[in-house]
Amino acid sequence: MQQHKLATIEDVAAMAGVSIATVSRAINEPTKVADATRRRVTEAIARTGYTTNAMARSLRMRRSNMILILAPDVGDPNFSNILVGLETEASKRGYGLLIGNTQNDPSRETDYLRFISSNQADGLILFTGHLPFGFGQDRGETRLPPMVAVNEPVMGQDVPFVGVDNLEGARVAAEHLISQGHRRIAFIGRSSSREINRLREAGYRAALEGAGIVIDPRLILDGDGTTESGRAAAELMFVRDALPTAFLCVNDATALGVIIALNTRHYELPRQFSIMGFDDISFSSFVSPSLTTMKQPRHRIGEAAMELLLALLAGETPKSREVLLRAELIVRNSVARPAR
Amino acid sequence: MQQHKLATIEDVAAMAGVSIATVSRAINEPTKVADATRRRVTEAIARTGYTTNAMARSLRMRRSNMILILAPDVGDPNFSNILVGLETEASKRGYGLLIGNTQNDPSRETDYLRFISSNQADGLILFTGHLPFGFGQDRGETRLPPMVAVNEPVMGQDVPFVGVDNLEGARVAAEHLISQGHRRIAFIGRSSSREINRLREAGYRAALEGAGIVIDPRLILDGDGTTESGRAAAELMFVRDALPTAFLCVNDATALGVIIALNTRHYELPRQFSIMGFDDISFSSFVSPSLTTMKQPRHRIGEAAMELLLALLAGETPKSREVLLRAELIVRNSVARPAR
DNA sequence: TGCCCCTGTGTAAACCTTTACATCATTCAT
DNA sequence: ATGAATGATGTAAAGGTTTACACAGGGGCA
Structure with missing residues (x-):
């Protein structure tokens, strides 16, 4: 057969x-x-x-030339574009990619660990923001395999990280709004539990403080990064009647929610309100108004992450265990000078 | 180490x-x-x-419990959502997924074949629409591994296929336009070399013929499925001055191009022109006007494809070597009754 | 000439399983 | 009581590599 x-x-x-x-x-x-x-x-x-025969070879050499990629959602476009970069670099170096969709389900995470513990994969790329369930916690230090966290750093666990410089990027975004004359700038998407959100909020604060703007806490709203959270936050602002002239959103999905809320209320954008996102996901150029945002160098993030992992695998000690790439300001049509 | x-x-x-x-x-x-x-x-x-140790086990048992997935672009959102379905089914059955990004580069395709020929993968899922370069052609019948084509059928090679029923879906789409009173309906995205395009065009023709509408060949325009091709085709229509009341586009990306062209010319949509897409990719609900389209059941396509492949792998003879799933009509705001 | 070193090749062990076959002890039917 | 059948376990081969070590031959040098 x-x-x-x-x-x-x-x-x-x-x-x-x-x-x-x-x-x-x-x-x-x-x-x-x-x-x-x-x-x-x-x-x-x-x-x-x-x-x-790769099996015989791997058995003998005790390595598989495979990298396991663990992501909560492989359907996420942000992920899949980084994946291209990962693949480019990996295949250039003769490595194959094994992918695992965890859906944030601890049992699925544990499940995929067998690939590591059975020598089916030599290294690990983590998109999950935490160690796979079953690692670290079970018996102190279970000898972690070489791994690199991408996108979302792993908290408190000295795991090498490759991603965008969120703080710096958010600062640039906020400074762009400030340079257009905005002083009442809202930050949508605060979340104490998400490192990315915290960093972007920190960038926002840094920019405002740098410009001598006193931060109005009523302009900082919670959000988990979904479109719905953006819509809800914008609505809340109108209810509370503490309005900004510009919305800096934690990501494009959130920004989309804000735009939907403002469009629904028939505001004219960007004349009455400016909106900025972060990420530059594919639809950002198609929304109306098209979204001014910070573009993540996704392909390069993937390449850099794989490069770092392969270096670790080769036993090298890379100069830095953290690679931060700069996000690029993409100016479109959702930002204008404030009305008055 | x-x-x-x-x-x-x-x-x-x-x-x-x-x-x-x-x-x-x-x-x-x-x-x-x-x-x-x-x-x-x-x-x-x-x-x-x-x-x-999976290596020793695979070596001995002569199978790896791995499936190789070959896709021209793993960054394509249409792909990544099917991937989720593939992964769900595979991991449920104890299989792992190995992914290969070919970028339609023959040498990369050949490259990935080593996973098959070295027993590193037991089966193959093809998104490429053709056999990997190096198969079939080189020495007659080189004993193809178990494989299933997804999305794009493999022409002339009796490869089992799982995908959406493109002809039927396009027919439903065209019938929707007809039911709204349209009779001058354009088809954007003819391409003799792409099976998907051919099938969708055939569905379009079937619907029109079924409604007794004579097809105006000036309303059928070439296109390769990109946004740019849609834009260009719409422009061409204005140049030629043979205008439809509705555009049926081969896919959402093309439809987006058409919308951009019409918006640029300051037409009011959908009052002056109706537009339909096909696929329901993520931004379709965010464009303005939001796009009426045919939704591909991507998750189910992935599951069905993996199910079929694993059946083949188990030596079963599935009842059908072709699984066609129905696309679902998603009504949004890009279609209205024709102006006069 | 005798010794050493170098180059090119072969032998065999090790990597870790699965599984056909053999073995042994029991049980059951005759 | 004997033989066969059954059930539980062990022995050893096989799967296809890589690589430490051994070996042979030849060249260079004293």
């Missing part, structure tokens, strides 16, 4: 009239074998259509 | 005072071992923290 019967290294050795050790060397350390022999081996390989 | 020293089946056997064969059986065929023994083994497993 399966493929006929694959050629093994023995078949090649027999055809080339050498030992299997020589075949192995001809493949892996070509310089260590005589030219004539090497030619015979290569030809035999071509004739037999031999490919080395 | 790697994890300390994993417990092997021998360690477990020693601790439980049995042979390794018994341990293996206790794990894989629990009924075949005496209760008392089984308990001792399970306890030893717990104490040692043993996990069976």
